[in-house]
Amino acid sequence: MPRRLPHTLRADAEDNRERVLEAARTLFSERGLDVPMRAIARQAGVGPATLYRRFPTKQALIEAAFSDELHACRTIVAEACADPDPWRGLCSFLLRTGELNARNQGFTEAFMTTFPDSFDFTAHRTAMLRSLADLCRRARNAGSLRTGVVLDDLLLMLMAGRGLSAATVDQRVAAARRFSALAVEALRGSGADAPLPPPARFVAGLFN
Structure with a gap:
């Protein structure tokens, strides 16, 4: 079990990252780049802390999304x-x-x-x-x-x-x-x- 935990955490983190990127692409496409980061977090179903851990700035998120x-x-x-x-x-x-x-x-x-x-x-x-x-x-x-x-x-x-x-x-x-x-x-x-x-x-x- 201890050996599986790091793998599970990495898989969860990658899943969160992809959900954030998908949410960002959707909202940027619909509403432009002025969408608040918190709205993207809500769309992705993650907390703001999770979003900022993966993408510390909105610029980093925009670059990854596009x-x-x-x-x-x-x-x-x-x-x-x-x-x-x-x-x-x-x-x-x-x-x-x-x-x-x-x-x-x-x-x-x-x-x-x-x-x-x-x-x-x-x-x-x-x-x-x-x-x-x-x-x-x-x-x-x-x-x-x-x-x-x-x-x-x-x-x-x-x-x-x-x-x-x-x-x-x-x-x-x-x-x-x-x-x-x-x-x-x-x-x-x-x-x-x-x-x-x-x-x-x-x-x-x-x-x-």
């Missing part, structure tokens, strides 16, 4: 940038991240949030932004992306897509696909591009 989505986003960006046709790659990025955001509405907020104490999250985010900025430049140089469009405009579209709401995930995904398709047409270059207002800056100008 690790799968961050990996998926890195894959989307890498595949978009590897496409020899930069316009096709850009369209792929918008369509696929729009659907990712529809499935978990807290992801874009997490991606747009700066975590100064998290080297890994910040480094991955910076690398993805640099890659996307280069993809935008390539598409502009090819004449397929309208003049005046910068990286911040892609982030603006992701943020706008975050506002899509519907009763079910399937409805949100359908709305996200429609929104992304409309956004793609708005970005398409032509010989008669009307001037755009100045961009809203979400990232440092060195990316544009």
